[in-house]
Amino acid sequence: MRFGLRWLLAAWTVVVLLGAAGAAGPVAAPVTDGGTSAAALSEMFQRYGDTSGAWLGADRTASVALPDGRRLWLFSDTFLGRPDPDGARPRTADLVHNSAIVQDGARLETVTGGSPARPASLVSAGDDQFSWIGDATVRSDEVQVLVNRYRRTGQGPLDHALAGTELTTLALPTLAAGQVRALPVGAKVSWGSEVMVDGEYTYVYGTEAAGQMKFAHVARVKGTDLGQAWQFWTGQEWSNRAGESGRLLSGVGTTYGVRRVGEQYVLVTHENNLMFSSDFVAYTAASPTGPFEGPQYLFRAPETDAGHIVYDADLHLDLARPGSLLVSYNVNDLDEAVAYADASIYRPRFFEVPWPPKRAKQLPAPPAAVTAVPDGAGTAGVSWKAESGLSYQVYRRDVTAGQTHFVRLPGEAAGTFRSEFLTNGHKYEFGVTAVDRRGESAMSPVAGMTATVPPPPAPTLVRADPDNAGKVTLHWTEVPFVQLFKVYYRDLTTGQRGRTAAGAYPGQSATVGPLRHDHEYEFTAVAVGGGGDSVHSKGIRATAVVAPPAAPSIPSAQTRPDGTVLLSWAAVGPGLGYRIYQRDATAGAQDWGPPGLATTTQFRSRPLQHGHDYEFVVAAVNDGGEGARSPVVRVRAQLAPPGEAPTRLRAEPKGTAVELSWRSQATWHWIFRRDVTAGEKEFTREEIGAQGDEATLTNLVAGHEYELAVAAFNPGGAGPRSESVRVVVASALPTNLAAVATGPGTARLTWRETRTDVLYRVQMRDATAGEQWRTEPYPVDGNRHETFMLIAGHRYEFRLQVNDLTTDPVSVTAQ
Missing domain, CATH: 2.60.40.10 (Immunoglobulins)
Known part of the structure; x- marks a missing residue:
């Protein structure tokens, strides 16, 4: 499965910017001085998931009371949107890796990163990484939130590794996101399982995954600022070095709650000493660092009766009714089809139990003569001297794995018990308690044994079901004492010889993909048991099918000042590309021409011809080809005049x-x-x-x-x-114009040119005869001109004309 991944790490240890994503939602559960009931809170989130249209479901479920009376609920993997009419979760629902809900009185509002059109995680990580929310604390002017960043190590849902712990802040009262900064606390412990202010220190609890066990750790800071220097509890003293952090106890979840209740510190967790347990337990200590005693069994989740799994726990002591503990937990299903078919599964649940628990003054005596004997099939036979009128509970502790406390095994027994799911070569201890109407006895003396577990047989692949999205769901038969399987495939169409790992999967099914359309694949599975890995199963073949995607809804078109058009449309589904076609309707174009390409739900055209009407359509594309095109949107290209003067x-x-x-x-x-x-x-x-x-x-x-x-x-x-x-403009008129009589009836004009590219018109008149100015018929080139046929004794005046300008006249008396 590729959603709701936190439960996988809780069950298996193989491995801020803020933007409203939805409007205020349905009425919330009321909080009074008498507290809030678990049923009211469970119903609040079920109702909000069904009706908000913004939030479908999530896990983690931390809560922080804000100074102005609001409450901040923090979540990790979150589905957005609304359920289908039949209550199913749409396959196209957006998934973000963390989010929040702000509860303001009777109103809820979903908060994510990104934008309403393109929601993103509240706290984002780099490529091929994601962040899960830890706990948070409130200072005077901000909320400090711890987040754990994970990197992907493979294709399977369990293929992730912790990359580090970071701190982000949300300003108060606006909840504006601040910077995200890495904390120098290493990558061994996912810090933020719980944050508890107690006295002059703030204690931060975390979880270390080691093999098939999870261990609690604790650190502290002076005061309430989580950005200050951390100290780490080594088991004996506080150290400034993260690598010296010591284990407090085993069997915690990725998330668990720790609070001071009276004179005790109470740690509540999903029982993780046993895989897929339905139990939630409490441990108590006199100090935040332990040692913790327990477990005390608080609650058995009913959802496991329907085949679902439960995980994680958090204490909400400030919401609890007097004399009780209020605990949230999360629900999911190993079968992806089941989880998608019912959106209500993947939502927080709450339970409340009286605290402190009442104890009977007289209890039955513990059993005697307990023995534990291994067999060769990976199980242990536990026996004891039974008495009539009593039932018995068997407890087990994996000493080799470092398990610190005994875990109660499911079922009751009457003298003998078979313990399964053991690991080869591990030393185990077993104890038994007697139970009657008064309660449960103390534990018997323990009996020890070392398990002998052979590798499991290979699973039998019975079915390979391709869907129309390039995925193939594999089903295999049950293998005794095995809960984890590795899946492999090879592409027969390309002639692939070696196998590609598709990840590790719990349960009896796995969905692999997306794979390449119309390619035939061969799949095998390996069972992972207490004795190691089985051989590969016999291969089963299937051809991947990727149906072309549906048509997008009509896009919106916004003209831009640069003459382009910005198109936006709703996503058809995750992981799709899009082709955008356009044509010039004003020019009468009938063909759409070659498409533009987009990997998001926005596309900006090239500059278009101003004033022309254009038509656009969008088609989604996947490995199966191009889907149907959207309805046509028409828009007139508008180019704004230049905005700046030269x-x-x-x-x-x-x-x-x-x-x-x-x-x-x-x-x-x-x-x-x-x-x-x-x-x-x-x-x-x-x-x-x-x-x-x-x-x-x-x-x-x-x-x-x-x-x-x-x-x-x-x-x-x-x-x-x-x-x-x-x-x-420079004048073309010449200078130094002069006129000289050169002989009978002749005269010469000379001048100095100011430009050499000019033709001159010579104008003259007989001043003695009172003649008007007349212009010689031909233009003159150069700097001299000869004139003839003058009347002796008459005075003549001359001037030169260039364009509409003339020189001053000069005169000469003819001979």
């Missing part, structure tokens, strides 16, 4: 032209000009835009002053203009 405009006259330069991020620009000399009041835009950040203006009037400006433009329009500059 800067540093410069104008340099080059003859009758002007060279412009400027700075701008845009590509195209309009040039605006105004002829100041001609008295123009308004700017005129050039007809052709300029590409880049420079341009040359021609067709200017020599000698005129111009005011110039530049503005960037795109299909959406023109942006703001730059600051204007003024420039005077």
